[in-house]
Amino acid sequence: MSDKKEVLFSKKNRKLLTDPLNDNNPVTTQVLGICSALAITVQLKPAIVMAISVLVVMSVANVVVSLMRNLIPSRIRIIVQLVVIAALVILVDQVLKAFVYDVSKELSVFVGLIITNCIIMGRLEAFALGNGVWKSFLDGLGNAFGYGWILIAVAFFRELLGAGTLFGFPVIEKLGLYEIGYENNGMMILPPMALVTVGIIIWIQRTKNRDLIES
């Protein structure tokens, strides 16, 4: 039993999970998935919902494609990947609409965004097509976490500085900062500031991790 567990989480497999969090982050290093990072990071809640949705879709899609990897004709592999992602997303959406209607309302806009998220297709193409099921699953999870934490970090600053709230709770007002002349920065709500925030995260990451700097 313990033998098997060790294999499951071998050093190489753990790296699949941890690498995308920093060194090989899909957003800050590979610069993928930027458009969703822009669209839904105005508030924390939708960002978290999006992160979870991508986590589910990416890990399941990776597993499905990895299972079929020896059957997929290479000429139509991109279309096959797209069909897998789209079918999963629609299926999940239908189930949510029937059983947890409120969550599905929260997700409505993201459904389309998940399908077009290039990180998912990127991982299917680059990893799941050539690797085993378990490894693909870990790779999916790792990349979804890597994408998710950036999303949540950006949303945290945009909501806090732009609207003065976190999860809708008026933090700045409770701290009494308005009384001493603090004002929300309305620009943080606008899309360009998402890019600037991502840029600042990339900057910080590269000062800590010099290997990432291109020569």
Place this chain on the structure above:
Amino acid sequence: MDVNKNSYTFGFATVMVVLVASLLSVAAISLKPLQDKNIESEKKQNILSTVGIEVSREDAAAAFEKNIVNTYVLNNKGEEVEGDAFTVDLGVELKKPADQQLLPVFESKQNSEKIYIIPMRGKGLWGPIWGFVALKEDMSTISGAVFDHKSETPGLGAEISLGWFQEPFIGKTIFEGTELVSIKVVKGGAKEDDMHAVDGISGGTITADGVTDMLAERFSQYLPFFKKKMSETMELSNDSPFADSTMAFNLNTIQQ
């Protein structure tokens, strides 16, 4: 087996498409009744929340039965016509010519005062927006409003479905004297003493303008009905000490 043969590629694509299509159709058809029930309960919840009744989705049907005392459908002259107010789909109605449109009204009674709930539907930035507005017996004072949307941007236009946007509507009036002025959603914030305006949404101006247009259009369709109800109130006011005398006065002036 050579997976790159033409025949295999065609075969694979065909099998995949058929499989995925049947999987999705089965899911969609078998889950439809449950989804429809959710949508219906949500509509009931929305209607009830305009009169200040917040219920869970499960209790919505029973509470609707209890609190909505009367429903009817009007034509564009404000006359009652046949039809079920609850199942009228405004999305379909608004595409018809004006004289064939069905306009639903829901009546509720709170503290022995009648409240008229008018459904709304209009265009946001990305898709339809809709809602319900509850009017007091004077047909002018708003006692509650809810809005919702299909696909407005979360955090921006989508805020119309939140309390902070909807609450300021309460107590505003849609008539100035006898003239219908509706309610405007004002970018940058409404003046505090403006009875016909509420605050807009930073970054959600197009959705907010959609709400303004929607309110103006729907209210104007119901205008004949409003006038009729107002003149009824005026007749009552002759012997009722509680009636709104300004309204009666205003209506008298137009009739002269």
